[in-house]
Amino acid sequence: MKRLPVLVFFLGPLAWQVLTSFWPEPELTRALPHALTVANYAGLGTTFARAVLNSLLVAAGTTALCLAVGASAAFAVAKLEFRGRSLLFGGALAISMFPPIATVSPLYLVLRAAGLRDTLAGLILPYATFALPLTLWLLTSFFRDLPDELYRAARVDGCTPWQAFVHVFLPLSWPALATSAILVFIFSWNELLYALSFISTPSKRTIPVAIALFAGEHVEPWGQIAAASVVATVPLAFLTLFFQRRIVAGLTAGAVKE
């Protein structure tokens, strides 16, 4: 019973948003709708479909990049000796605490000079500022928990460090890779400041930008905004329902030291 007020507080606003999305626009002035409609969804049109596609592309690209470079680096930090090891790990932690506004002005100028401003590809690298430290943190703590003997045995059997990584450690690490991928995907899917700063063409907007700048001709189209919000939320609702254990484990990784 104690759970009920908590559920109402956290799910109530979402439920109201879902109801609003099916609420006929002319009836929004009433206390409750007479009938429900899908007109708000139908009215979203291709611009918003583009935004969904753009968000998918940027989030998937960021996830792929961060896992590709993050996995080997995390393995090196966890199991190997090299110069700059603690610098990389400590630096990544510090970078994850940077306020993103601190890098907007130089990144804007660099992306513009490289012809990558106002492109989706140009968002992926800035997104690595928050996504790569997260990947490194999660994967390093995973590799650290695997026994050192595994690495030594692979070396005795004649593996180079690279081969030990590819043939021994990588196949074991898919649960951690999945956790990192889910979290990086969610964070990239939700990012607003960089996308707002670097993208100016409406057809290249990601979902958060499209929703932030959603505007009607005369009045705010609250029904359509609600419909767009529901579309943006559904994939995340599925992710949290199916992978909540992974997400929780990833978010609290390292929160408690044994």
Place this chain on the structure above:
Amino acid sequence: MKARSQAALLAAPAMAILAGVAVLPVLAAIWLSLHRSILVFHEERFIGIANFRFLFSDGRFWSALGTTAYFTAVAVAAELLIGLPVAMLLQRGGGFFRAAILLPWAIPTAVSARMWAWLFNADYGLLHRLLPGVDWLGSPRTALHAAILVDVWKTTPFVALILLAGLSAIPGDVVKAARVDGARPARIFFSITLPLLRPAILLALLFRSLDAFRVFDAIYVLTEGGPANATETLSIYAYKTLLRSGDFGYGSALSVATFACVLGIGLVFLRFLGRER
């Protein structure tokens, strides 16, 4: 190839990316902040610390700093106070309950802010209907608290999960022993649970304070810093200066000032956390 150099090679791409997208840009922002740089006029010249001299006498900067500090303090305090009882409810299990709580955390802040903007709407919003007479976003006094409410709604789940991890690490035997000795639940909570939870609480405080201090999304979507700049935080002010006014020199100075504040908060917390361990 030697093992050591191969190890460095494995880490090199990640290092290069982090240096390129985070470390160098921060240094470049400091460099830019020493310039007068207006994009549209193609104007760029070195002016030393003039931007920072202006910053110290800029009332709008101090007001944004105060707003940001107030937002951070109130939001984080509320998240901890609500997060702890929620964590204790989560401790009793229930996969659906946990997923339901996680949902506000998972959706984009821009989406949740739009959702709350509709609830706050001064004509037909649900909150307005339940509590008529409060113009949530339209009045300078309530707008910042509306933004705090959105932040609390969205990030209390995260705080609750960190605290839950801390709660789960408390050995059950300690609590059982106290119960056998006749300690009441309130006594157990204040003498055992809370002290043992200290590291988790400090960690949640660190993460959330740094995150709340850079708040941008919720306020940009709800009010864009209005009404009358009442909700303008440092990130919002810097964003407007950079991308609306195109003033990259002073905008960078504001960004660097925000960075310095976050760095300061982080160092203070790390000292506390270091003492814990």
